[in-house]
Amino acid sequence: MYNKVKMLLIVIGFLKYLSGTCSISLNELNIPPEHIPYIFNMFPNLAKSCVANAECPYKSLTKKNVCWGYEGNCNKSNSYHVRPRCPGDHRGWVKTKEAQYVTYYTQADFGYIKEQIQELMVMCEASYPSDSSLECSKYLRFCRGRNLMLNFTSLVGRGDNLRYKMDILGPGHIGGHCNFFSERLMQEAEHMSALQSWAPEMVNFVSLERSISEGICDVTIEKPTYIMKLDATVNMYHHFCDFFNLYASLHVNSTHPSTFSRDNHILIWETFTYESAFKEAFKAFTENTVWDLKKFRGKVVCFKNVVFPLLPRMIFGLYYNTPLIYGCERSGLFHAFSKHLLHSLNVKLQLRSNNKVRITLLSRGTTYRTILNEEEIVKALLKNKGYHVQRVVYDRTVPFTEQLEITHNTDVFIGMHGAGLTHLLFLPDWAAVFEVYHCEDPNCYSDLARLRGLKYVTWEDKNKLKQQDQGHGPGGVSHAKFTNYSFDVEEFLRLVELCAEYVRNRQDFNNFVSASTLKQSHEEL
Numbered sequence: 057m058y059n060k061v062k063m064l065l066i067v068i069g070f071l072k073y074l075s076g077t078c079s080i081s082l083n084e085l086n087i088p089p090e091h092i093p094y095i096f097n098m099f100p101n102l103a104k105s106c107v108a109n110a111e112c113p114y115k116s117l118t119k120k121n122v123c124w125g126y127e128g129n130c131n132k133s134n135s136y137h138v139r140p141r142c143p144g145d146h147r148g149w150v151k152t153k154e155a156q157y158v159t160y161y162t163q164a165d166f167g168y169i170k171e172q173i174q175e176l177m178v179m180c181e182a183s184y185p186s187d188s189s190l191e192c193s194k195y196l197r198f199c200r201g202r203n204l205m206l207n208f209t210s211l212v213g214r215g216d217n218l219r220y221k222m223d224i225l226g227p228g229h230i231g232g233h234c235n236f237f238s239e240r241l242m243q244e245a246e247h248m249s250a251l252q253s254w255a256p257e258m259v260n261f262v263s264l265e266r267s268i269s270e271g272i273c274d275v276t277i278e279k280p281t282y283i284m285k286l287d288a289t290v291n292m293y294h295h296f297c298d299f300f301n302l303y304a305s306l307h308v309n310s311t312h313p314s315t316f317s318r319d320n321h322i323l324i325w326e327t328f329t330y331e332s333a334f335k336e337a338f339k340a341f342t343e344n345t346v347w348d349l350k351k352f353r354g355k356v357v358c359f360k361n362v363v364f365p366l367l368p369r370m371i372f373g374l375y376y377n378t379p380l381i382y383g384c385e386r387s388g389l390f391h392a393f394s395k396h397l398l399h400s401l402n403v404k405l406q407l408r409s410n411n412k413v414r415i416t417l418l419s420r421g422t423t424y425r426t427i428l429n430e431e432e433i434v435k436a437l438l439k440n441k442g443y444h445v446q447r448v449v450y451d452r453t454v455p456f457t458e459q460l461e462i463t464h465n466t467d468v469f470i471g472m473h474g475a476g477l478t479h480l481l482f483l484p485d486w487a488a489v490f491e492v493y494h495c496e497d498p499n500c501y502s503d504l505a506r507l508r509g510l511k512y513v514t515w516e517d518k519n520k521l522k523q524q525d526q527g528h529g530p531g532g533v534s535h536a537k538f539t540n541y542s543f544d545v546e547e548f549l550r551l552v553e554l555c556a557e558y559v560r561n562r563q564d565f566n567n568f569v570s571a572s573t574l575k576q577s578h579e580e581l
C-alpha cells in the first residue's frame with residue numbers, strides 16, 4: 057500500500073515537474089547568453105519552446121551538446137568551456153595526473169556542486185504533495201525544504217545584534233508535517249558554528265502534527281526564499297564569499313529552471329537592516345527588496361519553498377581559507393560566477409581603439425598599506441606608450457557598478473594587499489593581477505587569482521622595498537599589514553611589464569582588440 061502511494065506521488069511529482077518547466081520562459085530567467093546552451097541542455101523543454109517561438113533569439117544555441125559538469129550524464133569533453141588545467145606536478149596528496157585534476161575539480165569547480173547534489177539526504181519525507189519536506193547535504197551545509205514553518209516569536213525583545221548568533225531558533229522553532237529522520241539529521245550536526253553549516257538551526261527541527269495548510273502560520277511566503285547568514289557586508293573579500301556561495305547554491309538547487317529566476321525573496325538571518333557598498337550585487341539574485349528578520353519578528357512564518365544555501369566559512373568550503381591542491385588553476389565555477397554577476401549588472405567590455413594594455417592602479421584611501429611613492433610610480437608608468445594607465449580609488453564616492461565597469465575593462469590590475477583586490481574576480485579572462493606586496497599573507501589573493509584563472513605577480517625582492525615601520529595594528533598587534541611602503545621604481549616597472557607581456561601574448565586579448573577595432577571602423581563608415 058505504502059509503495060503504491062509512493063509510486064503515485066512520484067508520478068504526480070513528475071507531471072508537476074513537466075508542467076513546471078513549460079510554464080517558465082527564457083526571458084523570465086537571468087542568464088548571460090553564453091550560459092544559455094547549458095540551460096537548454098538541462099531543461100530540454102526550454103530549448104523546445106525557443107525553437108517553437110519565432111521571436112526567440114537563441115535558436116542557434118539549442119543544438120549544442122554541453123553541460124555544466126554536475127549533471128548526471130555530463131561528460132568532461134562537453135562540460136563547461138572553461139576548465140581547470142594542471143601544469144604543476146602532482147606531489148603529495150595524489151598519485152596520478154588524473155587524480156590531481158579530479159581533486160581540484162571537486163575542491164573548486166563544478167565537481168564541488170556535483171558532490172553537494174550527490175550528498176543530498178532526505179531529512180523529513182513527505183507522504184502527500186501538500187506535506188512538508190526537508191533535504192540537506194552532508195554536515196547540513198546546504199538544505200532545501202518545502203512547506204516549512206519557522207517560528208520567530210522569541211525574537212521579540214531581542215536586540216539587533218544577532219549576527220553569528222546560533223540561538224535565533226530555539227527547540228521546535230522550525231518544523232514541518234513530514235516523516236522526520238531525526239537521528240540522521242543529528243548525525244550531520246557536527247559543524248556547530250554559525251557560518252560553517254545550518255546545524256545551529258536544524259537541530260531544532262521537529263515534526264509537526266498538523267499540516268502547514270491548516271492555518272498554523274501568521275504569514276505564508278509563496279515565492280522561493282533564500283535564507284542567508286552573511287559573513288560581512290563592509291569587506292569585499294568576505295561579502296563576495298557570501299555571493300559566491302549563493303551562486304553555487306543556485307546550481308546545487310537547479311532541478312528546475314526557476315532557480316535562475318529573480319522572482320524570489322532573500323531573507324538575511326539578522327535584524328540589522330541590510331546595507332552595503334556592494335549591495336548592487338544582490339541584483340544578480342533577486343529583483344525584490346532584501347528582507348531581514350525584523351520583518352518576521354514575533355511571527356510564525358511558513359515558507360512554501362525555502363533554500364538554506366552554502367555558507368561562506370564551511371570547512372573545505374569556497375573560497376575563504378580553501379586548501380587547494382598544488383599544481384592546478386582556473387575554475388569554471390568561478391568563471392561562471394563572474395559572468396553571471398557582470399551580466400546581471402549590465403557591465404560590458406568597451407571597444408578598444410588601440411592595442412594598448414590597460415593598467416589600473418588601485419590606490420588605497422586608508423591608514424595602512426599606502427604606496428608612499430605612488431606619484432613617482434604612476435609618472436613612470438605614464439611614460440610607457442604601450443600602456444593606458446589610470447589610478448583609481450574605489451571608495452563610496454564611486455558606485456560599485458562603476459567600479460566593476462573600470463575593473464572589467466582593465467588588463468593589468470595593480471593593488472596592495474587588501475579586500476579591493478577581490479575585484480580581480482571581474483577582470484577579463486586574459487588579465488594579470490599584480491599584488492604589489494602581499495604583506496606576509498601570500499595565499500589569499502594568489503589563490504583567488506588562481507581560481508579565476510588569471511596571471512598573478514607579486515613583489516619578489518624584499519631588498520627593493522621599504523617598510524615604513526614594523527606595523528602597529530589595532531590593539532597593538534604588530535604585523536606587516538599595518539604600515540605603509542615605498543617601492544623601487546625600476547623593479548615596479550619590471551613587474552608591470554611582466555604582466556603586460558603576458559596579456560599581449562594572450563590570443564583572446566588579441567582577438568578582442570582586433571574585433572573591436574574592426575567593429576569601430578565599420579561604425580565609422
Ligand SMILES: *[C@@H]1O[C@H](CO)[C@@H](O)[C@H](O)[C@H]1NC(C)=O
Pocket residue numbers: 129131132133
Ligand atoms: C563522452 O563523450 C565522448 C566523445 O564525445 C563519447 O564518445 C562518449 O560516448 C561520451 N560518454 C558518455 C558517457 O556520454
Ligand SMILES: *[C@@H]1O[C@H](CO)[C@@H](O)[C@H](O)[C@H]1NC(C)=O
Pocket residue numbers: 207208209210228229272356
Ligand atoms: C512559537 O514559539 C512560541 C515560543 O516558543 C510558542 O509559545 C508557540 O506555541 C510557537 N508557535 C507554534 C505555532 O509552534
Ligand SMILES: *[C@@H]1O[C@H](CO)[C@@H](O)[C@H](O)[C@H]1NC(C)=O
Pocket residue numbers: 200280281282309310311312314315316320361362363
Ligand atoms: C529548489 O529546488 C526545489 C526542489 O527541486 C524546487 O522546487 C525549488 O523551486 C527550488 N528553489 C528555488 C528557490 O529555486
Ligand SMILES: *[C@@H]1O[C@H](CO)[C@@H](O)[C@H](O)[C@H]1NC(C)=O
Pocket residue numbers: 422423424425426524538539540
Ligand atoms: C600611511 O600613509 C597614509 C597616507 O599618507 C597616512 O594617512 C597614514 O597615517 C600612514 N599610516 C601609518 C601607519 O603611518
